[in-house]
Amino acid sequence: MSAAVVTGIGVAAPNGLGVADYWAATLAGKSGIDVITAYDVGSYPVRLAGEVKGFDPAERVPKRLRAQTDHMTHLALAATDEALADAGADPAELPEYTMSVITANSSGGTVFGQRELQKLWAQGPLYVGAYMSVAWFYAATTGQLSIRHGMRGPCGVIATEQAGGLDAVGHARRQIRAGTRLVVTGGTDASLSPAGLTAQISTRLLSRGDDPGTAYQPFSAGARGYVPGEGGAIMIVEEAAAARRRPYGRIAGYAATFDPPPGSGRPPTLRRAIESALADAMVTPDGVDVVFADAYGVPELDRAEADALREVFGPRGVPVTAPKTMTGRLYAGGAALDLATALLAIRDQVIPPTVNVAEPLPAYELDLVVGEPREAPLRHALVVARGYGGFNAAAVVSAL
Amino acid sequence: MSQLTLDELKTIMIQVDADVAKDLDGDILDTVLDHLGLDSLAVLEIATRIQQTHRLPIPDEAIAEMTTPRNILDYVNARLAA
Numbered sequence: 001m002s003a004a005v006v007t008g009i010g011v012a013a014p015n016g017l018g019v020a021d022y023w024a025a026t027l028a029g030k031s032g033i034d035v036i037t038a039y040d041v042g043s044y045p046v047r048l049a050g051e052v053k054g055f056d057p058a059e060r061v062p063k064r065l066r067a068q069t070d071h072m073t074h075l076a077l078a079a080t081d082e083a084l085a086d087a088g089a090d091p092a093e094l095p096e097y098t099m100s101v102i103t104a105n106s107s108g109g110t111v112f113g114q115r116e117l118q119k120l121w122a123q124g125p126l127y128v129g130a131y132m133s134v135a136w137f138y139a140a141t142t143g144q145l146s147i148r149h150g151m152r153g154p155c156g157v158i159a160t161e162q163a164g165g166l167d168a169v170g171h172a173r174r175q176i177r178a179g180t181r182l183v184v185t186g187g188t189d190a191s192l193s194p195a196g197l198t199a200q201i202s203t204r205l206l207s208r209g210d211d212p213g214t215a216y217q218p219f220s221a222g223a224r225g226y227v228p229g230e231g232g233a234i235m236i237v238e239e240a241a242a243a244r245r246r247p248y249g250r251i252a253g254y255a256a257t258f259d260p261p262p263g264s265g266r267p268p269t270l271r272r273a274i275e276s277a278l279a280d281a282m283v284t285p286d287g288v289d290v291v292f293a294d295a296y297g298v299p300e301l302d303r304a305e306a307d308a309l310r311e312v313f314g315p316r317g318v319p320v321t322a323p324k325t326m327t328g329r330l331y332a333g334g335a336a337l338d339l340a341t342a343l344l345a346i347r348d349q350v351i352p353p354t355v356n357v358a359e360p361l362p363a364y365e366l367d368l369v370v371g372e373p374r375e376a377p378l379r380h381a382l383v384v385a386r387g388y389g390g391f392n393a394a395a396v397v398s399a400l
Numbered sequence: 401m402s403q404l405t406l407d408e409l410k411t412i413m414i415q416v417d418a419d420v421a422k423d424l425d426g427d428i429l430d431t432v433l434d435h436l437g438l439d440s441l442a443v444l445e446i447a448t449r450i451q452q453t454h455r456l457p458i459p460d461e462a463i464a465e466m467t468t469p470r471n472i473l474d475y476v477n478a479r480l481a482a
Contacts, residue, residue: 063418126452130445 004173005247008087008236009340010079014050014327026352027373031326033212038192046206050229050328068131070109072190076141079234087236088244091149100153101145102172104164104187104332109136110196153180161387165335166395170254172237188232189331218295219360226297232333233340248343253281253396270392271308277394283380285313292338292383295322306364315365322354335385342381346399350375404476416445429470
């Protein structure tokens with residue numbers, strides 16, 4: 001069977017714009033979480049977020065597209081440029097039906113959407129721009145990337161909330177196996193507007209902390225919810241034989257499950273997602289060198305993940321990390337960024353740290369990499385993601 | 401309300417898509433908008449802006465017929481004169 005490999009990465013993250021800045025910040029334990037600046041947080045109960053800093057759309061997005069698309073799409077357009085350049089791929093030189101775009105999205109273009117809805121409410125329907133019709137829906141980023149780069153192969157968007165980043169990569173691998181030559185995948189989300197964030201607050205899973213140093217502390221006694229963020233990662237996935245450069249690694253395994261409804265009495269299915277991804281990768285638990293945890297930061301969800309990891313790997317059976325403690329949870333972009341981070345970790349044979357957690361709760365029996373990066377031989381990395389409403393996904397990326 | 405002039409229309413076209421500015425020098429009255437890079441959504445946006453500046457409701461069926469600058473000017477100015 002063909003091998004789907006990642007040949008290019010582009011990143012827009014709260015603690016670094018571009019792969020080099022992001023990876024340096026992540027190894028240094030530098031967080032991008034701070035008080036929201038996109039709007040006046042006033043009396044909103046959630047005041048902290050991971051915002052992508054220093055991103056000037058005028059520098060990175062063509063003028064026409066800038067006016068027609070939301071911030072989430074701006075971030076993806078820039079990250080895609082970086083990823084394509086990294087892969088050494090020029091879409092203009094490849095047949096258009098052999099390239100496809102499959103991104104994850106969970107919140108849509110809420111900044112654009114809120115602006116237009118405010119015009120609707122304040123001034124009436126004549127004042128709502130025509131681009132509202134395409135800028136704010138889930139598939140906007142995939143569509144704009146497809147048009148911009150002339151990628152007319154099988155395209156799609158995966159909307160599985162915060163698990164989406166892995167589901168998109170899993171689907172990208174499926175397209176490579178079906179004969180597509182190059183897939184742009186991953187995802188970005190950006191809903192740091194009052195309306196976008198208000199919709200999230202209703203889940204009661206967000207941290208109301210005021211201190212960036214303690215607001216998001218997964219697996220610890222200080223866990224009190226998560227900090228939201230914006231951004232994500234875009235990756236170029238290709239068939240191994242077609243790669244122009246040495247790939248970062250292979251998409252070796254992937255699986256997704258859906259939890260039974262609340263009150264069913266049946267257990268959550270995260271463990272099955274993990275075991276299925278390992279089986280798909282033909283890797284046994286003792287072959288996994290590091291786990292990039294979902295790390296919700298919500299006590300009962302942390303416990304469920306720690307239970308699943310302990311059941312699969314044994315107590316303290318594998319190093320676990322959550323670099324998203326430096327970015328907040330990026331929704332559909334989060335798992336994509338985790339997967340990209342896992343590939344960078346394999347490249348440099350170093351596990352990036354979890355920050356702001358002194359030690360995990362002893363009952364979780366996790367070997368959590370805290371404070372400092374840890375050098376280790378890394379061949380197989382497991383990435384775990386969950387989305388609100390019962391989505392679970394797991395992926396294994398492996399050195400070539 | 402004053403009539404919509406070609407210059408005003410060009411300004412709106414550039415607001416909708418800055419890339420068309422370079423193609424508006426010659427006689428463009430009968431140039432197909434799609435050939436200028438203005439797709440159906442861009443025409444919808446142009447019509448939306450004319451609705452705002454000239455306070456003239458334009459039904460979707462009329463927008464579908466707007467394929468050249470002349471079509472737009474003729475439609476809008478006939479209704480404004482009425």
